[in-house]
Amino acid sequence: MSFRVHSAWLLAVGACVVFVLHRRLLGSVICAAGFLLLIAGQLYPPLARALESLSKKASSVAASALGWILLTPFYLLFFSLGHALLAVRGKDPLRLNSVADESTYWLPVSSEPSNEDYRRQY
Numbered sequence: 482m483s484f485r486v487h488s489a490w491l492l493a494v495g496a497c498v499v500f501v502l503h504r505r506l507l508g509s510v511i512c513a514a515g516f517l518l519l520i521a522g523q524l525y526p527p528l529a530r531a532l533e534s535l536s537k538k539a540s541s542v543a544a545s546a547l548g549w550i551l552l553t554p555f556y557l558l559f560f561s562l563g564h565a566l567l568a569v570r571g572k573d574p575l576r577l578n579s580v581a582d583e584s585t586y587w588l589p590v591s592s593e594p595s596n597e598d599y600r601r602q603y
Contacts, residue, residue, distance in 0.1 A: 484522030484529040487536070491515025 492515040499508030522529035567574070 484518055484526075484533060487533065488515040488519035488522065491518065 492512055495508045495510075495512030495515060497508075498504050498511060502508070518529065518532060521532060
């Protein structure tokens with residue numbers, strides 16, 4: 482993404498933070514970062530490229546951290562609670578603990594495979 486587009490987005494987000502969310506300090510900091518990026522890109526392009534590279538690395542680290550912070554607990558809570566709820570209700574949707582052969586989804590496995598087993602695997 483070019484520094485002009487990046488700075489335009491920063492200015493737009495900063496303006497939204499100031500005028501919509503009424504967070505003057507945070508919006509001003511974001512707008513200042515966008516304005517400084519625009520000026521740096523116009524006057525000294527290598528600095529803009531270095532800032533863009535730093536921004537990509539920071540956003541990658543932030544995305545990875547948010548993934549671990551938000552998604553891991555959600556996964557653990559959601560699936561643990563779901564499993565506990567099914568266990569308490571005595572439900573077995575995959576029929577894994579079935580006693581009778583006809584009430585399971587598992588296919589029987591022959592002890593010694595024949596050529597016919599390889600021709601018709603399903």
